Structures are given as C-alpha cells and as structure tokens.
Amino acid sequence: MxxxxxxxxxxxxxxxxxxxxxxxxxxxxxISSARLAVDxxxxxxxxxxxxxxxMKIAEVSxxxxxxxxxxRFVMVPLFPDVPADHPAMGAIIMNMAANVxxxxxxxxxxxxxxxxxxxxxxPNKDTATNAMCTFLAINTSSVTLIPASIIAIRASxxxxxxxxxxGPVIVATVASTTAAIIAVKLLQKLPAFQIKPQDLEEVKxx
Amino acid sequence: MFVEIMNAISKYAIPFILLAIPAYGFFxxxxxxxxxxxxxxxxxxxxxxxxxxxxxxxxxxxxxxxSGAMDILVKAVSPITGLIGMPGEVLPxxxxxxxxxxxxxxxxxxxxxxxxxxxxxxxxxSIMNGSTETTFYVLAVYFGxxxxxxxxxxxxxxxxxxxxxxxxxxxxxxxxxx
Numbered sequence: 001m002x003x004x005x006x007x008x009x010x011x012x013x014x015x016x017x018x019x020x021x022x023x024x025x026x027x028x029x030x031i032s033s034a035r036l037a038v039d040x041x042x043x044x045x046x047x048x049x050x051x052x053x054x055m056k057i058a059e060v061s062x063x064x065x066x067x068x069x070x071x072r073f074v075m076v077p078l079f080p081d082v083p084a085d086h087p088a089m090g091a092i093i094m095n096m097a098a099n100v101x102x103x104x105x106x107x108x109x110x111x112x113x114x115x116x117x118x119x120x121x122x123p124n125k126d127t128a129t130n131a132m133c134t135f136l137a138i139n140t141s142s143v144t145l146i147p148a149s150i151i152a153i154r155a156s157x158x159x160x161x162x163x164x165x166x167g168p169v170i171v172a173t174v175a176s177t178t179a180a181i182i183a184v185k186l187l188q189k190l191p192a193f194q195i196k197p198q199d200l201e202e203v204k205x206x
Numbered sequence: 207m208f209v210e211i212m213n214a215i216s217k218y219a220i221p222f223i224l225l226a227i228p229a230y231g232f233f234x235x236x237x238x239x240x241x242x243x244x245x246x247x248x249x250x251x252x253x254x255x256x257x258x259x260x261x262x263x264x265x266x267x268x269x270x271x272x273s274g275a276m277d278i279l280v281k282a283v284s285p286i287t288g289l290i291g292m293p294g295e296v297l298p299x300x301x302x303x304x305x306x307x308x309x310x311x312x313x314x315x316x317x318x319x320x321x322x323x324x325x326x327x328x329x330x331x332s333i334m335n336g337s338t339e340t341t342f343y344v345l346a347v348y349f350g351x352x353x354x355x356x357x358x359x360x361x362x363x364x365x366x367x368x369x370x371x372x373x374x375x376x377x378x379x380x381x382x383x384x
Binding site: 001002005006007009010012013014016017020022025026028029030032033034036037038040041042044045046048049050052053054055056057058059060061062063101103105106108109111112115116118119125126127128132133136137139140141142144146147149150153154157158159160161162164165167168169171172173175176177178179180183184187188190193195 | 213215219220223224227228230231234236238241242243244245246247248249250252253254256257260261262263264265266267268269270271272273274275278311314315318319322323324328329332333334335336337338339340341344345347348349351352353354355356357358359360361362363364366367368370371372374375378379382
C-alpha cells in the first residue's frame with residue numbers, strides 16, 4: 001500500500017507538472033522537502049533526549065508498570081498481543097495522554113519510545129505488528145481536548161470566540177478514534193494484510 | 207469554565223510531569239540523574255534513524271503539492287463532498303490535511319483571512335483541522351524510527367479514521383453554526 005501511494009505521488013506529480021508548467025516548482029519542492037525532512041529530524045534530537053531520559057526514570061522506578069497495571073482493563077483488549085505489564089503499554093499510555101492534552105512536543109518522543117518497545121516483541125523486524133497498527137491508528141485519530149495551535153490561529157485572526165471549536169473537535173475526534181479502532185481491528189483480519197509465510201522465510205534465511 | 211480548566215491543565219502538564227516522575231524515582235531510591243542520561247543518549251540515534259523515511263515521504267508529497275495535481279483532485283472530488291455539506295472552499299484543506307500539517311494550516315489561515323474566523327467556512331476549517339492528523343508524516347516517523355518497511359493495514363486504517371473525522375467535523379459544524 002505505502003509503496004503504491006508513494007510512487008503515485010511522485011509519478012502523478014511529475015506528469016501533471018509537465019502539463020501545467022509547474023515542472024520547475026516540482027524540482028524546487030523536491031529539494032527543499034528533502035532539506036526540511038533532515039531539519040525536522042535533527043530538530044527532534046533535544047526533545048527526544050529529554051523525554052527518553054524522563055521515561056527511563058519512570059521505567060526504572062517502576063512507575064510505568066504501576067500505570068499500565070491501573071489501565072490494563074482498556075489496554076489489554078486494545079493490544080491483546082502485548083503482555084499487560086510490558087513497558088510498551090506504559091509508553092503507549094503516556095503518548096495517548098500527551099496527544100489528548102495537545103502536548104505535541106512530548107507526544108512524538110513518547111510515541112517513538114512505544115514503537116521501540118513494540119518492536120522488541122516483533123518477530124519480523126521489517127513488518128508492522130497488529131499492535132503497532134492499532135497504536136498508530138489510535139495515535140493519528142487521537143481524541144483531542146485542546147487543539148492549541150488551531151485556537152491560536154483563530155485568536156490571532158480576530159475571532160470573537162476562538163475556543164468555540166473545542167466541543168465540536170471533541171465530538172469529531174471521538175468519532176474518528178472509534179472509527180480507527182473498528183477499522184484497524186477489521187482490516188487486520190483481511191487476507192491482503194496478513195503476514196505472508198514467504199516473508200517469514202525471507203527473515204529466517206537471512 | 208471547562209475551557210479554563212483545560213487551559214490550566216495544558217499549561218501545567220509538562221512542568222508537572224517533569225517534577226512528578228523524577229520525584230517518584232527519587233523516593234524509590236533510583237539514581238535519577240544517571241537513569242535520565244542513560245535514557246537520553248538514545249535521543250540522537252532515534253532522530254537520525256528517521257531521516258531516510260522522512261526524506262522519502264516529504265519529497266513525494268512535496269512533488270505532488272507543487273505539481274498542481276491537487277487542483278485536479280479537488281475538481282474530481284468536489285461533487286461527492288458537496289453532498290455531505292462541505293463547501294468547495296474547504297475541500298483543498300481536507301485533502302491536504304493527512305499529507306502536510308503545515309500545508310493544511312496555511313490553507314486554514316487563508317480561509318480564515320478571506321471568510322472570517324467566525325464564518326461557517328472559518329469555523330468548519332478550524333474544526334476539521336483540529337480533528338485530524340498528518341497521518342503520512344506520523345506513519346513515516348513512527349515506522350521509520352524502528353525501520354519497519356511493511357506497514358500492512360496502518361495506512362488504510364489511519365485514512366479511514368481521517369475521513370470519518372473530517373465528515374463528522376463537517377456535520378457538526380453545519381449543525382452548530384450552519
């Protein structure tokens with residue numbers, strides 16, 4: 001899926017650009033996007049180090065285990081393949097909490113920590129597990145209580161009531177999170193998304 | 207009242223976590239400074255590992271955006287989205303949203319400046335933007351950080367969730383402000 005989408009963006013983009021006369025803009029955009037990707041990644045280093053450090057303290061002190069235990073009634077049905085007391089559960093919970101509160105800076109490092117923990121449970125290191133797909137579906141559709149950046153744009157544009165969108169955003173994100181969970185649980189049963197035996201063979205052969 | 211409580215929570219959440227976790231560790235007799243630096247040293251490798259995945263994703267989206275293919279896509283999809291009450295002006299933002307957070311915010315700012323923050327279009331764009339995520343970016347970064355190449359059903363599930371979020375945003379906006 002991702003291979004097709006990725007290729008189509010490039011192929012359609014370049015063919016359309018040839019007809020619309022935007023071909024130079026495409027060249028500029030390709031180069032500046034590559035630079036932006038590196039800037040974004042390197043910009044993460046500091047904040048990643050901060051949150052991974054804090055998470056390590058939470059892990060060593062047993063705090064993460066305690067939190068996962070308290071929330072196991074939600075987490076175990078969502079992530080049946082992950083042991084209830086695995087550190088991945090704690091990292092997922094912390095990431096979800098950061099997303100709900102609109103703490104974008106904290107959410108990404110905590111989420112990447114969760115992915116690393118989930119990867120430890122993964123027998124096939126280049127293929128996503130069901131738990132990873134579930135986590136990402138919930139993550140990208142996250143229930144949001146405070147859409148901070150949107151409120152800021154509205155306030156600066158002179159809205160009489162910049163926060164009036166909070167209620168509707170909560171309704172829409174509850175709907176999208178519900179859809180995400182249903183979609184991911186149904187899609188993981190489809191034959192097209194099963195992990196194929198030949199993929200496993202490849203890994204063994206390496 | 208609810209809004210004030212929410213704002214207070216988002217203001218104090220990070221300082222609270224930065225205090226609470228080391229404090230808990232300290233009382234559990236963890237060597238907090240050593241544990242912190244031990245965890246923090248993974249920050250660099252994680253950030254660097256994302257680079258190839260993010261370059262691949264942002265370059266292909268950048269080419270698509272700059273080509274003008276977006277306008278063609280908007281024209282093709284607008285008859286369908288009109289049926290659920292989405293004004294044509296908001297559609298480019300809806301299509302941009304999963305691809306580029308900055309791009310979607312740019313379109314939203316433009317719509318708010320042209321139509322007013324408190325117009326139906328301004329409100330709908332705000333709600334739609336707040337209700338969805340930059341799914342392609344998140345998948346590239348999260349899977350990239352652990353070198354996952356076969357992403358299975360993560361992308362379709364994320365896009366279905368985005369579509370449901372967008373449609374709900376349109377319906378709620380029309381119901382409340384239409």
